[in-house]
Amino acid sequence: MKTAMWAGAAIAMVLGGAAQARQLDLTKGEDALAASRKVQCSTRDGVAVVYAWTGRVYSRVPGEPDRHLFDVQGMNIRQCGTVNDPKRGFGYRMVSRELMFYLDPKTGEVMKSWTNPWTGRTVEVIPVVNDPVNMRPAFATSLEGKPFDLGARIEHGRVFLNTEVPLFYRNPLGGDYQDYVGNQYHAMEIFDTTLDASDLLDASRSEARPVIAWVRISEWLPWMQMGGRPGNLIFNATGQTVAGIEGLSPLLRREIETEYPAWKSPPPLDDARPNETSWTYFKKRIDAQRAAAPPPAAR
Numbered sequence: 113m114k115t116a117m118w119a120g121a122a123i124a125m126v127l128g129g130a131a132q133a134r135q136l137d138l139t140k141g142e143d144a145l146a147a148s149r150k151v152q153c154s155t156r157d158g159v160a161v162v163y164a165w166t167g168r169v170y171s172r173v174p175g176e177p178d179r180h181l182f183d184v185q186g187m188n189i190r191q192c193g194t195v196n197d198p199k200r201g202f203g204y205r206m207v208s209r210e211l212m213f214y215l216d217p218k219t220g221e222v223m224k225s226w227t228n229p230w231t232g233r234t235v236e237v238i239p240v241v242n243d244p245v246n247m248r249p250a251f252a253t254s255l256e257g258k259p260f261d262l263g264a265r266i267e268h269g270r271v272f273l274n275t276e277v278p279l280f281y282r283n284p285l286g287g288d289y290q291d292y293v294g295n296q297y298h299a300m301e302i303f304d305t306t307l308d309a310s311d312l313l314d315a316s317r318s319e320a321r322p323v324i325a326w327v328r329i330s331e332w333l334p335w336m337q338m339g340g341r342p343g344n345l346i347f348n349a350t351g352q353t354v355a356g357i358e359g360l361s362p363l364l365r366r367e368i369e370t371e372y373p374a375w376k377s378p379p380p381l382d383d384a385r386p387n388e389t390s391w392t393y394f395k396k397r398i399d400a401q402r403a404a405a406p407p408p409a410a411r
Contacts, residue, residue, distance in 0.1 A: 135313050135314070135315065136312070136313045136314075136315050138262055138264060138313075139259075140259065141252035141253050141258075141259030141260040142252045142260075143315075144252075144259065144260045144261060144262040145203065145204070145250060145251065145252045145260045146315070147262050147264070147312050147313070147320075148250060148260065148262050149192055149204050149250075150311075150312060150317070150318070150319055150320040151273065151305060151307070151312070151320055151322050152190070152192060152206050152247075153190050153191055153192040153206055153319075154191075154192060154318045154319050155192075155318045155319075156318050157191075157192065157193045157194055157381070158191055158193065158381065159191060159192075159318070159319075160189055160190070160191050160356065160377060160378050161189070161190050161191065161319065161353055162187060162188070162189050162190075162353065162354050162355075162356055162357060162359065162360065163187065163188045163189075163190070163324065163351055163352070163353055163354070164185075164186070164187045164351050164352070164353075164354045164359070164360050164361070164364065165184075165185070165186050165187075165324065165326060165349040165350060165351025165352075166183070166184065166185050166186075166349060166350070166351065166361075167183070167184050167326070167347060167348050167349025167350065168180060168182070168183055168184070168217070168347075168348055168349070169181050169182040169183070169184060169214070169345055169346070169347050169348075170345070170346045170348075171343055171344075171345060171346075172343060172344045172345070172346055173230075173341075173342060173343035174342055174343070178346075179229070180217055181217075181345075182214040182215060182216075182217065182223065183214075183215040183216070183217050183220065184212055184213065184214060184215065184347065184349060185212070185213055185215060185361060185363055185364055186210060186211060186212030186213070186240065186349070186351075186364075187210065187211055187212075187360055187364050187368075187375070188208050188209070188210035188211075188245065189208060189209060189210075189357070189375060189376075189377065189378045190206055190207065190208030190378050191206070191207060191208075191378040191381065192204045192205065192206045192207075192381075193205055193207075193381035193382075195249045197249070197251060199255075200251040200252070200253055200254075200255070201251065201252060201253070202251075202252070203249050203250050203251035203252065204249065204250060205246070205247060205248070205249040205250070205381070206246065206247045207244055207246045207247075207378055207379040207380070207381060207383045208244065208245045208246065208378055208379070209242060209243035209244050209245060209374070209375055209378065209379055210240065210242045210243075210245050211239060211240060211241060211242075211364070211367065211368070211372055211375055212239060212240035213239045213240075213363070213364075213367060214226075214237050214239065215363075220363075222239075222363065222367065223237040224236070224237055225237060226336075228336060228337065228338070230338065230341060231337065231338070233337060235335055235336060235337050236335060237335060238333075238334075238335040238390075238393070238394055238397065240390055240393075241372070241388075241393055242387070242388040242389060242390070242393065243374065243375075243379070243388055244379045244383050244385055244387060244388065245387055245388065246379070246383060246385075246387060263275075264312075266309050269308065269309050269310065270306055270307070270308065270309060271305075271306065271307050271308070271309050271312050272304070272305070272306055273303075273304070273305040273306075274302075274303075274304050274305075275302070275303040275304075275305070276300060276301075276302050277300065277301040277302070277303070278300050279297060279298065279299040279300060279301065280296055280297070280298050281296065281297055282295075282296060282297070283295050283296060283297045283391065284297075284389070284391045284392050284395050285334055285391060285394070285395055297331065297391065298330075298331060299328065299329060299330035299331065300328070300329045300330075301326070301327075301328050302326070302327040302328070302329075303324060303325070303326055304324070304325040304326075304327075305322050305323070305324050305325075306322070306323050307320050307321060307322045307323065308320075308321070319353070321352070321353055322352065322353060323350070323351075323352045324350065324351050324352065325349070325350050326347065326348075326349045326350070326351070327346070327347060327348055327349075328345075328346070328347035329344060329345070329346055329347075330344065330345050330347070331344060331345070332344075332345060333345065333390065334390070334391060334394045335394060357376055
């Protein structure tokens with residue numbers, strides 16, 4: 113019983129719930145971790161937090177003007193849970209799933225098909241249906257014993273967080289020889305987060321109401337069927353946390369209600385599935401279609 117009481121008190125101290133800790137000190141690993149958790153979700157275990165964003169997608173092809181191809185609306189529903197490591201102590205892990213839809217820039221409606229202006233081919237538009245999108249556990253100290261660093265900049269009462277995520281890995285749609293021919297997935301995700309310092313540093317607050325800007329520079333989406341044509345996509349979107357599923361746009365609420373009801377809640381805190389990406393999701397769809405297709409006629 114005493115052990116359980118101590119663990120509960122430790123969790124509160126590490127994750128910012130202690131009443132006496134009025135202001136978080138970001139130079140301390142425990143407080144910086146608590147602030148990180150407030151940005152990602154909530155300092156309370158099992159509380160669902162919803163992010164939503166809107167933006168635009170452009171093409172960039174050498175020798176031609178950029179084209180506004182799509183608008184986008186997306187959401188992510190997540191929760192955090194406390195974890196305990198024998199060496200590193202208490203930390204947290206986030207689990208989530210996300211949706212994003214490609215919209216017609218003229219009508220604002222979800223696109224089901226799209227006529228590719230470079231190939232003339234009409235293709236099915238595949239939304240982002242990533243389940244799960246989970247993070248590795250974060251702790252107040254690293255394996256080397258260094259305190260957790262939020263990487264925040266505070267100016268004039270505002271907190272600024274800049275995160276670049278370079279991506280370079282084996283393409284899930286490539287063959288067994290991509291290390292030799294260079295068929296790697298190459299992209300960069302850029303997240304710029306701002307929030308009020310009073311929300312982030314107040315240890316009595318469990319959430320911090322972040323505002324986000326998201327930029328993504330990537331290769332063509334697989335459903336565009338661009339093959340090896342040169343060019344890239346540039347995503348530019350902004351968003352924030354909203355008041356649950358009810359705080360989403362009518363378009364997102366409609367899609368979740370009719371097509372994606374699982375997105376009303378986050379994955380379980382003990383979710384151990386591998387993360388899904390647009391590429392792995394597309395591969396599963398193609399594999400399922402091929403498996404269901406009748407065998408070719410004998411010649």
